[in-house]
């Protein structure tokens with residue numbers, strides 16, 4: 503076991519210890535997951551006052567709740583008395599959270615409301631105002647996607663999400679109301695033997711598609727004929743900064759939009775958003791990773807939960823377009839299942855590959871993981887974003903610029919997690 507050192511990660515390669523060393527994993531939890539913005543959930547999962555969702559920031563269990571005024575709070579799912587989690591369920595509705603051990607009860611904003619057998623405390627032994635559930639000091643959201651940070655000094659959320667907004671807009675504008683639901687039409691969870699960072703690389707992987715998903719591509723070409731040319735399409739992949747990356751899967755012409763989507767749906771979107779915005783949403787298909795734990799793919803939001811250096815949980819939350827015809831949403835379910843489902847033509851191949859990657863990482867004789875494809879031809883947009891062809895590796899290099907910045911302590915990193923008591 504070692505520690506992270508700058509010679510372990512360069513733009514063109516990572517050392518295998520980044521994928522297998524438990525000490526480096528612990529360092530990543532503190533310097534990345536406890537230091538930057540982390541996705542916790544979507545507003546549609548907690549639509550009403552009293553609704554909550556439990557999640558994780560790194561390995562810290564958290565609750566995202568909506569209070570009676572409609573405001574979303576994020577706090578640690580950890581009783582301030584002696585540490586039990588106060589909420590065991592993933593999703594639900596509550597008036598308050600009561601710890602099962604000694605009945606300390608917390609309001610929807612995390613503040614402490616009552617304790618069991620209060621007369622056993624003498625004057626001065628119980629400070630209600632300082633014993634609320636520890637609150638994440640920063641919460642930000644964009645189009646319903648809620649992010650929180652355990653670091654009060656983290657950079658501003660708007661800057662963090664900035665270049666990704668355009669793509670999140672394309673995604674949500676496929677809904678005539680601009681609203682989507684996340685996970686209400688199904689969640690698929692799986693674990694694999696492999697490192698969490700394989701998801702940052704694999705969720706935007708254009709190089710493998712032609713080989714690893716050849717059968718799926720042949721079938722998908724029936725509903726998107728240009729997929730037959732996947733490896734030759736003039737599509738790009740971008741480094742969006744702060745570790746975020748995006749791969750364009752395909753972009754449709756107006757004519758292809760009409761082949762892909764029923765005319766009534768196209769017209770519905772145009773009347774809702776105007777032609778330009780509607781056509782943008784219909785044209786662009788992409789996968790985007792929001793560092794360090796979330797990705798949006800064509801039909802689902804993917805949440806990456808690191809469990810150990812060689813163990814990761816992935817949750818795929820299927821998305822639905824609020825106000826779209828039932829047949830459109832139904833089709834999105836079927837297409838999702840076709841590729842990503844447990845018996846799908848794509849996802850299981852990826853899982854098998856992640857397993858093989860981790861097995862291969864044990865080969866100490868060849869310790870480097872390469873990302874140099876297209877490095878020499880990489881270009882930069884006028885706005886300063888790196889980009890290359892979607893079958894090159896700009897998007898795999900992207901997370902590691904931010905990874906190195908955080909791991910090398912070039913960003914405000916709290917020496918301990920700073921959580922404020924709700925009260």
Ligand code: FES
Pocket residue numbers: 581582583584585586601602603604605606
């Ligand atoms: S541990 Fe929660 S009330 Fe005692």
Ligand SMILES: [Fe+2]
Pocket residue numbers: 707710714715848852
């Ligand atoms: Fe894949």
